[in-house]
Amino acid sequence: MNNGWITKAFIAAGIINLAGVLLFSKGLTNELLWQWDPVLFTPFGLVLIMLWGGAYIAASHRHLQLPWLSLVFAAEKALYVGAWILWMAAHGQQLSSIFEQDWLTGVFFTIYGANDALFMLVFLFAFYRARHSRVKVNQMT
Structure with missing residues (x-):
């Protein structure tokens, strides 16, 4: 299976x-x-x-050799997805007010969780593919 799309997805993320x-x-x-x-x-x-x-x-370009790093990336994204779900539960009804104040901020709070969920799945798949790949860890050059 070609893993080039995974490399491109990491770059896109x-x-x-x-x-x-x-x-x-x-x-x-x-x-x-x-x-x-x-x-x-x-800002921090x-x-x-x-x-x-x-x-x-x-x-x-090293996702096949670094499966556990992909899993760390997936966990990081999962934390942001969880934070977004909690934020939406607490503030989702105020999104229209946020859009009125600044549409860009409204768009951000509307989409960031879905974006992170998508890349969480990409990183989980990269972890799975790397763990089941024939590429050896010592082939890192």
């Missing part, structure tokens, strides 16, 4: 983390993000999300 944070945070200046989620989306938290994006890109 990284680009989305990097460019998405910069876009939705308006270059780390969108105070509405951290007002609505002062735990995850402060946003920089950490960007670092995760860099890690996805750095590991993209």
